[in-house]
Structures are given as structure tokens and as C-alpha cells.
Amino acid sequence: MARKQYPPFYEKAIPIALVIIGLLVVALLVIIGIVFSSQ
Amino acid sequence: MNPIAFIPLTSAVISLVFSVFVFRRYLEKHHTHNLLWSIGMLFYAIGGACEAFYGFLGWNPLVFRLWYLFGALLVAAWLGQGTVYLLAKPRLANILMVVLALGSLFGAYRVFTAQLDPAGMISSLHTGSELSGGAIQTPGVRMLTPFFNLYGTLALVGGALYSAFLFFRKRVLLHRVVGNVLIATGAILPAFGGAFSRFGIPGALYISELLGAIILFIGFLRATSPMPVQKAAALPTVSS
Numbered sequence: 001m002a003r004k005q006y007p008p009f010y011e012k013a014i015p016i017a018l019v020i021i022g023l024l025v026v027a028l029l030v031i032i033g034i035v036f037s038s039q
Numbered sequence: 040m041n042p043i044a045f046i047p048l049t050s051a052v053i054s055l056v057f058s059v060f061v062f063r064r065y066l067e068k069h070h071t072h073n074l075l076w077s078i079g080m081l082f083y084a085i086g087g088a089c090e091a092f093y094g095f096l097g098w099n100p101l102v103f104r105l106w107y108l109f110g111a112l113l114v115a116a117w118l119g120q121g122t123v124y125l126l127a128k129p130r131l132a133n134i135l136m137v138v139l140a141l142g143s144l145f146g147a148y149r150v151f152t153a154q155l156d157p158a159g160m161i162s163s164l165h166t167g168s169e170l171s172g173g174a175i176q177t178p179g180v181r182m183l184t185p186f187f188n189l190y191g192t193l194a195l196v197g198g199a200l201y202s203a204f205l206f207f208r209k210r211v212l213l214h215r216v217v218g219n220v221l222i223a224t225g226a227i228l229p230a231f232g233g234a235f236s237r238f239g240i241p242g243a244l245y246i247s248e249l250l251g252a253i254i255l256f257i258g259f260l261r262a263t264s265p266m267p268v269q270k271a272a273a274l275p276t277v278s279s
Contacts, residue, residue, distance in 0.1 A: 007213075017224075029189075
């Protein structure tokens with residue numbers, strides 16, 4: 001069965017963007033943890 | 040007058056336009072998530088306007104309380120609640136809405152009864168050029184913000200990432216994928232700005248709020264306007 005695809009740019013860019021934002025969320029949680037623990 | 044105040048003023052104008060835009064969409068379609076996003080962006084605009092007021096005219100306790108309540112405490116949570124209505128089952132969304140409404144009332148009570156000292160905004164980390172929660176002297180009030188902001192940011196960013204992933208996996212509705220990636224990016228920026236502000240990085244909060252408002256707005260417009268799909272895009276096929 002044929003699988004649809006997005007234009008090549010989006011096929012590459014979207015997974016990278018999702019991973020980067022996911023990592024930023026983790027980093028934010030760490031920063032919030034540091035702020036919390038320093039109070 | 041502090042020229043940096045033009046940054047939150049711009050954020051306030053963009054957020055207000057965004058809020059009106061989403062509210063008109065709510066009037067057309069009567070979707071609860073649009074109403075909550077509209078309220079959330081109105082809070083964003085109030086926060087920006089209070090920051091601009093402080094920069095142009097100086098300290099005012101009422102403006103500070105409005106800023107802390109709407110701009111620091113509630114904005115992310117109410118925006119995130121919109122996403123909860125979009126993605127969660129109605130019953131769960133309603134329960135969380137009740138909790139958020141009660142929490143917001145409690146937060147408003149704590150913020151409006153807190154003792155303030157503007158000198159608290161000037162510390163080893165802060166120059167006092169930007170509004171900061173350091174002015175709140177009553178213990179426990181500032182402890183509320185991480186709970187609201189964690190809920191809001193995780194709901195808004197997590198919901199946008201989840202939506203983007205679902206559409207991407209099925210390779211449908213490219214505009215929704217791109218829009219949700221932008222919404223997640225715009226939502227996480229002010230969260231970082233707030234965190235960096237606590238570490239005393241000047242300008243971090245106001246600049247991140249401005250960029251956040253712009254990217255959120257672009258993301259919303261992108262997610263709600265279908266992109267022209269070229270036929271060639273669907274040509275390469277992968278056997279499954």
C-alpha cells in the first residue's frame with residue numbers, strides 16, 4: 001500500500017523540530033526544578 | 040521612561056489582536072478551546088500592558104498585582120486549558136476547568152492580599168528595569184506560579200507536539216503540523232524567558248514574550264489555513 005509523503009523539506013524538518021522542542025521541554029523542567037530547589 | 044517598555048507594549052498589541060481574532064472564531068464555531076485561547080491571549084495582553092505601564096510610568100501596586108495575576112500566574116494555564124478542551128475528553132476537560140477556575144480565584148485572592156515592596160525587584164540578580172515577582176513579600180504567593188505554569192506549558196506545548204506528531208505520522212494536514220510546531224515553539228519561549236528572568240538575565244522575559252506572541256499567532260494562522268499541497272509531494276511512495 002502506497003504511503004503518502006509531505007514535501008521533502010517538511011519530511012526532514014518536522015521530526016527534527018519535534019525532537020528539539022521535546023528536548024527544550026525537558027530542559028525547561030530541569031531549570032524549573034533548579035529554581036524550585038534554590039528557593 | 041524606559042525604552043525597553045516598547046517591547047511589552049508591542050506584545051500587548053499583538054496578543055490583543057490575536058485574542059480578538061480567536062474570539063471571532065469562537066463566535067463563528069462555538070468551540071470551547073477557542074474561547075479559552077481568546078481569554079488566555081487577553082491575559083497575555085494584560086500582562087504586556089502592565090509591563091509597558093511600569094516601563095513608561097513607573098511603579099503602581101494595582102498594575103503590579105494585575106501583571107502578576109494575569110501575566111505571571113494565569114496566562115499559560117488558561118491557554119493550556121484551551122488545548123485540554125481540544126484534545127481531552129469533555130468530562131476530564133470540565134473537571135480540570137473547575138480546578139483551574141477555583142485555583143485562579145484562590146490565586147487572585149492571594150495576589151490581591153499580598154504585601155508588596157517594589158524594592159524587592161532590585162536584587163543582586165535584578166536591576167529593577169523589568170517587573171519581577173520579587174516585589175511580593177508575603178510568603179507562599181510566588182510558590183503558586185510554577186504549578187499554574189507547569190500545567191499550562193505542558194498542556195499547551197505537549198498538546199501541540201502531540202497533535203503535530205499524530206498528523207505527521209499519518210502524513211495528513213501539513214498546515215496543522217507546521218502550525219502546531221510553531222505553537223509549541225511560541226508557547227515554550229515565554230516559559231524560558233520567565234525562568235531566565237529568575238536568574239537575572241535582563242530583557243529575557245520581555246523579548247521572549249514578544250517572540251512567543253508573534254510565533255503563537257503565526258502558528259495559529261498556519262494551523263487554521265490549509266496549505267496548497269503539490270501533487271508531486273505525494274508521488275514518492277514507500278511500500279508498507
